[in-house]
Amino acid sequence: MITTRIAEFRDLLPEGGRLMGLDVGTKTIGVALCDAGWSIASAAELIRRTKFQADLERLRIFASAQGVRGIVIGLPLNLDGTDSPRTQSTRAFARNAQPLGLPILLWDERWSTQAVTRALIDADASRARRAELVDKMAAAYILQGAIDGLMMG
16 A cells, blocks of 8 residues: 555554665665664665566565564655656555555655755765665665654644
8 A cells, every 4th residue: 555644554454564765766775674673764775776576576575574664755745745757656666565465654754865865975985885875875865864754743
């Protein structure tokens, strides 16, 4: 099931459990994980995109190995909250990821990449290092926002 409503997503996870956050780009997928108690999200992995079925299989293996119970996918809305071509692509990715058999929450990610990039610049990370880290750190930023929302409601 795919939802944009956090209460609905929480209802699909009655016993909590680890969540996987995804920052889906055209060339890479940033992956993050949180603990079963939904306290903190951490950057986990960067998947270089190939064919969708191969990407999905990597996510399936990762989710199974980590005991993931739900997925949070960053939804790249326009600044005014409307859909963009990337938003449509992300919604299609979420629909195609349903065979993983896990509930999926689409979470507003409008500021994630900018926030992470700024933090990396502030930390004096080189341009090459930023390119290597930004997607999986953005996934952690997205996931942290969602778990904060889950814990508030």
